[in-house]
Amino acid sequence: xxxxxxxxxxxxxxxxxxxxxxxxxxxxxxxxxxxxxxxxxxxxxxxxxxxxxxxxxxxxxxxxxxxxxxxxxxxxxxxxxxxxxxxxxxxxxxxxxxxxxxxxxxxxxxxxxxxxxxxxxxxxxxxxxxxxxxxxxxxxxxxxxxxxxxxxxxxxxxxxxxxxxxxxxxxxxxxxxxxxxxxxxxxxxxxxxxxxxxxxxxxxxxxxxx
Numbered sequence: 001x002x003x004x005x006x007x008x009x010x011x012x013x014x015x016x017x018x019x020x021x022x023x024x025x026x027x028x029x030x031x032x033x034x035x036x037x038x039x040x041x042x043x044x045x046x047x048x049x050x051x052x053x054x055x056x057x058x059x060x061x062x063x064x065x066x067x068x069x070x071x072x073x074x075x076x077x078x079x080x081x082x083x084x085x086x087x088x089x090x091x092x093x094x095x096x097x098x099x100x101x102x103x104x105x106x107x108x109x110x111x112x113x114x115x116x117x118x119x120x121x122x123x124x125x126x127x128x129x130x131x132x133x134x135x136x137x138x139x140x141x142x143x144x145x146x147x148x149x150x151x152x153x154x155x156x157x158x159x160x161x162x163x164x165x166x167x168x169x170x171x172x173x174x175x176x177x178x179x180x181x182x183x184x185x186x187x188x189x190x191x192x193x194x195x196x197x198x199x200x201x202x203x204x205x206x207x208x209x210x
Contacts, residue, residue, distance in 0.1 A: 112151060119144045156191035158184050158202040167191055169201040176207040183207045 119140055126136035145155075156167045163170060163182045174185055184204045191202030 112147075115147045115150070116144070119147060152195035154193055156193060156198070156202045158187040158191065158204050160184065163204070163206050167193065167198050167201055169203050170206045171203045173206050173208040175210045177210065179207040181207060181209045 122136065122140040122143060126133045126140060129136060158168065161184050163184055168184065168191065171188060176183075176185060179185065183206070185207050186205040187202055188205070189203040191198070192200050
């Protein structure tokens, strides 16, 4: 037996030098000696890389963005300036219209007064005359009516007309067999329209059925 053992040679897989090299390369993770030499824990997780810092918002924007921002600011200023100009023009136009309206009213009032002066003169003459002045007063009244008619003032037709609530005001009703109901029998106070617009209704007596 001893002779057979001496005669056996190690095969290629049992080379002691190769086995020693393999052991050194592999290393045992639980070997405390290897941990002491390296100073690292084989089970530790490597630290992840820290993210780069986010740039501060206080920094100036890129040149392209800065140009766009400046263009928007100029456009805003142009709009504000146009709005101020439009507001000023509107105020000036309103003031001009108010002055023109006041001027027209003053001119119309002056024109009317000038046309009424002859009527006033005729009334003065009628009062100074002796005797019956009824004819003079009637003529003066007709003259005044003509002046007012040229300015658009016209009397409202009433006697014998159907009652119209737009231009008539019934102060009382009177029974009548000779007239249809709603017919104006008498006018207490004449009504007037100015340029087609009623400015005073006529106060009238209206017929009603018994």
